[in-house]
Amino acid sequence: MNPPEIDTQNRVTFRVNAPEAREVKVINLSDEMAMGAAEYSLTKGDDGIWWVRTNPCRPGYHYYQLSIDGFKGADPESQAYFGWGRWTSGLEVPSTEITFYQPKNNPKGDVIVHWYFSEITQAMRKCLVYTPPSYRTDITRKYPVLYLQHGAGESELGWTMQGKMNFILDNLLAEGKAKEMMIVMDNGYAASPDAENKARPSGDENLFEEVINNELIPEIDKNYRTIVSRESRAIAGLSMGAGQAMRIGLSHLELFSGIGVFSGGVRNFNKETSFSGVFKNVDKLNKDINLLWIGCGYLDRGFENIQQFHRELEDLGVNHVWHEMDGSHEWQVWRHHLYEFAQLVFK
Amino acid sequence: MNPPEIDTQNRVTFRVNAPEAREVKVINLSDEMAMGAAEYSLTKGDDGIWWVRTNPCRPGYHYYQLSIDGFKGADPESQAYFGWGRWTSGLEVPSTEITFYQPKNNPKGDVIVHWYFSEITQAMRKCLVYTPPSYRTDITRKYPVLYLQHGAGESELGWTMQGKMNFILDNLLAEGKAKEMMIVMDNGYAASPDAENKARPSGDENLFEEVINNELIPEIDKNYRTIVSRESRAIAGLSMGAGQAMRIGLSHLELFSGIGVFSGGVRNFNKETSFSGVFKNVDKLNKDINLLWIGCGYLDRGFENIQQFHRELEDLGVNHVWHEMDGSHEWQVWRHHLYEFAQLVFK
Numbered sequence: 001m002n003p004p005e006i007d008t009q010n011r012v013t014f015r016v017n018a019p020e021a022r023e024v025k026v027i028n029l030s031d032e033m034a035m036g037a038a039e040y041s042l043t044k045g046d047d048g049i050w051w052v053r054t055n056p057c058r059p060g061y062h063y064y065q066l067s068i069d070g071f072k073g074a075d076p077e078s079q080a081y082f083g084w085g086r087w088t089s090g091l092e093v094p095s096t097e098i099t100f101y102q103p104k105n106n107p108k109g110d111v112i113v114h115w116y117f118s119e120i121t122q123a124m125r126k127c128l129v130y131t132p133p134s135y136r137t138d139i140t141r142k143y144p145v146l147y148l149q150h151g152a153g154e155s156e157l158g159w160t161m162q163g164k165m166n167f168i169l170d171n172l173l174a175e176g177k178a179k180e181m182m183i184v185m186d187n188g189y190a191a192s193p194d195a196e197n198k199a200r201p202s203g204d205e206n207l208f209e210e211v212i213n214n215e216l217i218p219e220i221d222k223n224y225r226t227i228v229s230r231e232s233r234a235i236a237g238l239s240m241g242a243g244q245a246m247r248i249g250l251s252h253l254e255l256f257s258g259i260g261v262f263s264g265g266v267r268n269f270n271k272e273t274s275f276s277g278v279f280k281n282v283d284k285l286n287k288d289i290n291l292l293w294i295g296c297g298y299l300d301r302g303f304e305n306i307q308q309f310h311r312e313l314e315d316l317g318v319n320h321v322w323h324e325m326d327g328s329h330e331w332q333v334w335r336h337h338l339y340e341f342a343q344l345v346f347k
Numbered sequence: 348m349n350p351p352e353i354d355t356q357n358r359v360t361f362r363v364n365a366p367e368a369r370e371v372k373v374i375n376l377s378d379e380m381a382m383g384a385a386e387y388s389l390t391k392g393d394d395g396i397w398w399v400r401t402n403p404c405r406p407g408y409h410y411y412q413l414s415i416d417g418f419k420g421a422d423p424e425s426q427a428y429f430g431w432g433r434w435t436s437g438l439e440v441p442s443t444e445i446t447f448y449q450p451k452n453n454p455k456g457d458v459i460v461h462w463y464f465s466e467i468t469q470a471m472r473k474c475l476v477y478t479p480p481s482y483r484t485d486i487t488r489k490y491p492v493l494y495l496q497h498g499a500g501e502s503e504l505g506w507t508m509q510g511k512m513n514f515i516l517d518n519l520l521a522e523g524k525a526k527e528m529m530i531v532m533d534n535g536y537a538a539s540p541d542a543e544n545k546a547r548p549s550g551d552e553n554l555f556e557e558v559i560n561n562e563l564i565p566e567i568d569k570n571y572r573t574i575v576s577r578e579s580r581a582i583a584g585l586s587m588g589a590g591q592a593m594r595i596g597l598s599h600l601e602l603f604s605g606i607g608v609f610s611g612g613v614r615n616f617n618k619e620t621s622f623s624g625v626f627k628n629v630d631k632l633n634k635d636i637n638l639l640w641i642g643c644g645y646l647d648r649g650f651e652n653i654q655q656f657h658r659e660l661e662d663l664g665v666n667h668v669w670h671e672m673d674g675s676h677e678w679q680v681w682r683h684h685l686y687e688f689a690q691l692v693f694k
Contacts (some may be wrong), residue, residue, distance in 0.1 A: 020369070021415070078434075114457055158428065160460070
């Protein structure tokens, strides 16, 4: 791999070896500002290599792909990430100022790949489990658990590979800014045995809610030193995962006391009927929920919708934390969301 | 993803969406027999999708890539694996008979992603650590450790993703066929701080031997419940990793007592000078090494060379296990190698 070069102005030079192609493009899969344009056409250099230097890009992680005579695929010179339902290229534009998600020379937690057999889906599943640095040394201690979900077309790998969640937590813990916690990341798709679309089931064919409540939580509580109580269990997610966190969290307050909603989760909110009607009894809700955290970037197409939901919660008197920031529907925002949410949950 | 379809005769149908391309090929990156031909030219169907059905393929894991008007890249419809120095496509042709590497409904070990800072390379490194199913429940028990290395152009992910090492061990342990052990998989490339090629350093610029002996082993022994002794430490690897296992293992018998050499490791063997001359004193070597395991597939281009080495060891009276099997320089063979080696090591 000769990864794309990034200059001091965050302009990126892509090079593609496609000797017989007639048209080569870099397609930005995020918003235009992320990579300075929706797409770039490359030109063939004297050495036969197609190339382009982009406009300045925004710091953070951006999905992109190549187009070679209409074929859309990953850039062989880049790291591949699972997103958009396939292995896709990612561009990490570094920031000298924003370092909370960069690995530092401090104690490191582990990310454990944990396999289990799911009776509900009749399939092997795997989840990723973050344990904080003290987990291996302080061998009798028990920890609260955050269940943390990815977005549509991504997988259980997203929060570690794209999100750098382990470094975010390591850094927060090294500075004493968050409670020590475990974080469990499962795949938000759990196809029923007879589902047509096994990879991305939707509606009744996606049994994720049943799997997390009836299989995953017991599996984690059995195999790790967790504090088994609703006070020490939270659920959060981004985009599709935000919707899952809201739906599953609010309808299972016997299991969860913290809910994190990152850039998603609400459409056509109705205080009488949405989320099994839990917003009808605000006093009970405020007692049951220790933390309801809602965040979104200004440039997100769903921003106004989510902001409106936040205002309705304010009007209703529902305790919650609202977080808005520069950024769109992308991982740089979700890294910030986790960074903020993790400082408040379980406290 | 709509992964390639595999029929009952192991013929694989590839489909590629490349509307404006003039030439689309599937390139087999393994030997011809793995996928039935070195490459396949696709034809454009009435629906505009290029396609081909291959000759019967051999069961196992085969690297391949697409060629689109001369551009070589991964198949967006397939799982990507790190091999050939980049994210490359892999084809897993299932076998109904050979199931030792398939996940079964038995106790599962963990694969832990373990980060550490390396003073020698002045960089963060990550290794993968397999702990057997009992590790989490039997919390005072200590385990022997196998250090297991990938091949050239691969990474610390290879043995888990391509090799399915965790399922191989889970299955062996469930049947009582192997000693319970930890397996540590690091990246065999460890660039010196001033190396020109950071991703794939070679010669003096690759400090892997220094890293494993002086940083990795102490890191693992400090953080996990290992048995800290040469009798309970082994090193094995495939191809480039076989060479590393031989060189590092034989020149550090104070650290290792077991050595696994999978499809590589020997060129121009000279009993007087090779491997720091350890083969000059066969009696000492036979006392120091508990297991020297050497395997190769018949179809491997290096087969005769390695078989010749095995015969010289026989003539010298060096205790070792020799394993030959159908197969070439590919993961299906290395899965078998680990399966066999793991049943003998630490016994």
